[in-house]
Amino acid sequence: MTVISDITMDEERALYGSSDLLVKNCRFDGPADGESALKESANICIEHCYFNLRYPCWHVYGLSMEDCELTPNCRAALWYTQDAHIERTRLHGIKALRESKKVTVKDCDIDSPEFGWKLEDVRMERSKAKSEYFMLLTRQIYMQDLQLVGKYSFQYVEDAVLEHCNLETKDAFWHARNVIVRDSILRGEYLAWFSNGLTLERCTVIGTQPLCYCENLVLKDCRMIDTDLSFEKSQVQATISTPVQSIKNPAAGKILVPSLGELIMDDPAARGEVIVGYDTKSEEVIGVMPQKKKSPKLDALK
Numbered sequence: 001m002t003v004i005s006d007i008t009m010d011e012e013r014a015l016y017g018s019s020d021l022l023v024k025n026c027r028f029d030g031p032a033d034g035e036s037a038l039k040e041s042a043n044i045c046i047e048h049c050y051f052n053l054r055y056p057c058w059h060v061y062g063l064s065m066e067d068c069e070l071t072p073n074c075r076a077a078l079w080y081t082q083d084a085h086i087e088r089t090r091l092h093g094i095k096a097l098r099e100s101k102k103v104t105v106k107d108c109d110i111d112s113p114e115f116g117w118k119l120e121d122v123r124m125e126r127s128k129a130k131s132e133y134f135m136l137l138t139r140q141i142y143m144q145d146l147q148l149v150g151k152y153s154f155q156y157v158e159d160a161v162l163e164h165c166n167l168e169t170k171d172a173f174w175h176a177r178n179v180i181v182r183d184s185i186l187r188g189e190y191l192a193w194f195s196n197g198l199t200l201e202r203c204t205v206i207g208t209q210p211l212c213y214c215e216n217l218v219l220k221d222c223r224m225i226d227t228d229l230s231f232e233k234s235q236v237q238a239t240i241s242t243p244v245q246s247i248k249n250p251a252a253g254k255i256l257v258p259s260l261g262e263l264i265m266d267d268p269a270a271r272g273e274v275i276v277g278y279d280t281k282s283e284e285v286i287g288v289m290p291q292k293k294k295s296p297k298l299d300a301l302k
Contacts, residue, residue, distance in 0.1 A: 001020045001021060001022045001043075001045065002018075002020060002021050002022070003021075003022045003024065004021065004022070004023050004024070004026060005022075005023070005024040005025050005026065006024070006025045006026065007026055007027075008026065008027040008028075008029060008030060009026065009027070009028055009030070009034075009037060010028070010029055010030025010031060010032040010033065010034050010053065011032050011034040012032070012034035012035060012036065013034065013035070013036050013037065013039060014028065014034060014037045014038075015037055015038050015041065016036065016037075016038070016039050016040060016041070017039075017040050017041060018038060018041045018042075018044065019041060019042045019043050019044075020042075020043045021041070021043070021044050021045070022045045022047070023038075023044070023045070023046045023047070023049055024046075024047045024048060024049070025047070025048045025049065026049045026050075027049070027050045027052070028049070028050065028051045028052060028053045028056060028074075029050060029051075029052035029053060030053075033053065034053060035053060035054045035055045036054075036055045036056070036058060037051075037053065037056040037057075038056055038057050038060060039055065039056075039057075039058045039059055039060075040058070040059045040060075041057075041059075041060050041061075042060065042061045042062050043061075043062040044057075044060055044062065044063050044064070045064045046063070046064065046065045046066070046068060047065075047066050047067060047068070048066075048067045048068065049065075049068045049069075050068070050069050050071075051068065051069065051070045051071065051074040051077065052071045052073045052074055053073065053074060054073070054074065054075045054076065055075065055076050055077070055079070056070075056074065056077055056078075057077055057078045057079075057081055058076075058078075058079045058080055058081070059079075059080045059081065060078070060081045060082075060084070061081070061082050061083060062082075062083045063078075063081055063083065063084040063085070063086075064084075064085045065084070065085070065086045065087070065089055066086075066087045066088055066089065067087075067088045067089065068089045068090070069089070069090045069092075070089065070090060070091050070092055070093050070096060071092055071093065072092050072093055072094070072111075073093065074092070074093035074096075075093050075094055075095065076093070076094070076095045076096070076098070077091065077093050077096045077097070078096060078097045078098075078100060079095075079097075079098045079099050079100065080099050080100060081100040081101075081103070082100060082101045082102055083101075083102045084100060084102070084103045084104070085103075085104045085106075086103070086104065086105045086106070086108060087104075087105075087106045087107055087108070088106070088107045088108065089108050089109075090108070090109045090111075091108060091109070091110045091111070091112050091115070092109075092110075092111045092112060093112060094112060094113050094114060095112065095113070095114045095115070095117075096110065096112040096115055097112075097115055097116050097119070098114075098116070098117045098118060098119070099117065099118045099119070100119055100120075100122075101119070101120045101121055102120075102121045103119060103121070103122045103123070104122075104123045104124075105122070105123070105124040105125070105127055106124075106125045106126060106127065107125070107126050107127060108124075108127045108128075109127070109128050110127060110128065110129035110130065110131065111129075111130045111131075112129075112130075112131055113131055113132045113133070114131070114132060114133050114136070115129065115131040115133075115134050115135070116131075116134055116135040116136070116138055117133070117135070117136045117137055117138065118136070118137045118138060119135070119138040119139070119141075120138070120139050120140055121139075121140040122135075122138060122140070122141055122142075123141075123142045123143075124141075124142070124143045124144075124146055125143070125144045125145060125146075126144070126145045127145075127146055127147070128146075128147045128148075129146065129147070129148045129149070129150070130148075130149045130150060131148070131150045131153070132150050132151045132152055133150075133151070133152045133153070133155065134148060134150050134152075134153040134154065134169070135153060135154050135157055136152075136155050136156060136157075137155075137156045137157070138154075138157050138158075138160075139157070139158045139159055140158075140159050140160075141157060141159070141160035141161070141162075142160070142161050142162075143160070143161070143162045143163070143165055144162075144163045144164055144165070145163075145164050145165065146162065146165040146166070146167070147165075147166050148165070148166070148167045148168065148169055149168045149169065150168075150169045151169060151170045151171060152169070152170065152171045152172075152174070153167065153169040153171075153172045153173075154169075154172050154173045154176055154179070155171070155172075155173070155174045155175060155176070156174070156175045156176065157173070157176045157177075157179065158176070158177045158178055158179075159177075159178045159179075160176070160178070160179045160180070161179075161180045161181075161182075162179075162180070162181045162182070162184055163181075163182045163183060163184065164182070164183050164184060165181070165184040165185075166184065166185045166187075167184065167185065167186050167187065167188070168187045168188060169187075169188045170188045170189050170190065171188070171189070171190050171191075171193075172186065172188055172191055172192065173191065173192035173195050173198060174190075174192065174193050174194055174195070175193075175194045175195065175196075176192060176195045176196075176198060177195070177196050177197050178196075178197040179195065179197065179198045179199070180199045180201070181198075181199070181200050181201070181203055182201045182202060182203070183201070183202050183203065184203050184204075185203070185204045185206070186200075186203060186204070186205050186206070186207075186210075187206040187207055188206075188207050189207045189208050189209065190207075190208070190209050190210070190212070191205060191207060191210035191211055192210065192211050192214060192217075193211075193212050193213050193214070194213045194214070195214050195215070195217065196214070196215040196216055197215070197216045198211075198214060198216075198217050198218070199217075199218040199219075199220070200218070200219045200220070200222050201220045201221070201222075202220065202221050202222065203219075203222045203223070204222070204223040204224075204225065205222060205223070205224045205225070205227055206224075206225045206226055206227070207226060207227065208226070208227070208228055208229065209227075209228065209229045209230070209232070210224070210227050210230050210231075211230055211231050211234055211236070212229075212230075212231065212232040212233060212234055213232065213233050213234060214231075214234040214235065214236065215234075215235050216235060217231075217234050217235060217236040217237070217238070217253075218236070218237050218238070219236070219237075219238035219239065219240065220239060221239055221241055221280055222238070222239070222240055222241065223240070223241055223242040224240055224242055224243075224244050225242065226245065227244055227245055227246075228245040228246045228261075229246055229247075229248045229264075230244060230245075230246065230247050230248065231247050231248065231249075231250040231255060231272065232248045232249050232250070233249055233250070233251045233267075233270070234250055234251055234253075234272075235250075235251050235252045235253050235272075236250055236252075236253040236254075236255060236272065237253045237254055237255075238253075238254070238255045238256065239256045239278065239280060240255070240256065240257040240258070240278075241258065241280040242258065243257070243258060243259040243260065243261065244257050244259075244260050244261065245261045245262070246260070246261055246262040246263070246264060247260060247262075247263055247264070247274055248264040248265075249264060249265060249266065249267040249269075249270035249272075250270060250271075250272025250273075250274065251269065251270060251271065251272055252271050252272050253272050253273070254272070254273045254274075254275065255272060255273070255274045255275070256275045256278035256285070257274070257275070257276055257278055258276075258277065258278055258279060258280070259276060259277070260274065260276045263276075
């Protein structure tokens with residue numbers, strides 16, 4: 001490989017169309033404010049570099065980036081890229097990664113609104129992310145030890161597995177399909193509305209009105225905290241190990257809970273079965289289901 005090291009580049013398309021290149025200890029920064037430094041390149045290794053200019057890695061095929069910093073000025077850094085490995089790197093520009101295939105991200109610090117749109121075959125491990133619309137319309141995802149803070153995350157994703165993650169994000173997994181989440185914390189409002197094929201295993205769900213309008217929803221030995229108006233119009237099979245504040249009009253399936261503050265069944269189309277008093281350790285029902293709450297409209301007519 002050709003080695004380029006210890007220089008600063010700020011011109012337009014500084015290394016455009018390069019191949020078999022190792023870039024070390026370089027800075028992409030300066031008054032010329034040039035864009036697209038490595039556009040249309042192949043087999044590129046980047047180590048200990050600083051990026052402060054826009055669009056540096058578009059249409060790169062075979063990219064390794066390690067121990068780098070991409071500042072907030074480094075807008076839309078990696079697009080239309082294939083076979084990318086990013087490790088120990090700060091991705092701090094808006095829209096840092098999009099429209100790419102076969103991407104691995106490890107031990108990275110991500111602060112990037114609209115990160116990860118329309119990716120295919122992405123693996124992320126031991127990383128932190130702050131983002132809005134994180135991973136929108138992305139397919140074939142595996143994530144482990146992700147710490148996420150954001151809004152509207154994982155919307156319209158397909159074929160995803162997440163393990164040991166901590167997600168603090170409003171409106172996560174809306175319209176998601178074929179997603180498995182294991183041993184994770186999901187904190188935020190309106191979790192996974194309109195999803196199809198979502199499975200939560202040994203997860204903790206925190207926040208109002210989770211898991212509504214879902215199809216093929218499964219919860220296995222999960223905890224629910226501060227969850228009111230849960231499961232509205234969802235098709236669900238669930239075993240819950242903690243008390244639930246309220247459940248409203250599950251469309252179909254069976255929900256087993258140890259205790260329940262309120263069961264609201266005021267929709268004639270709601271056919272879901274709620275069994276209260278379930279003990280996850282013994283896998284037996286040891287309590288009694290509370291009375292259904294009547295419709296306020298019917299009460300007013302009496």
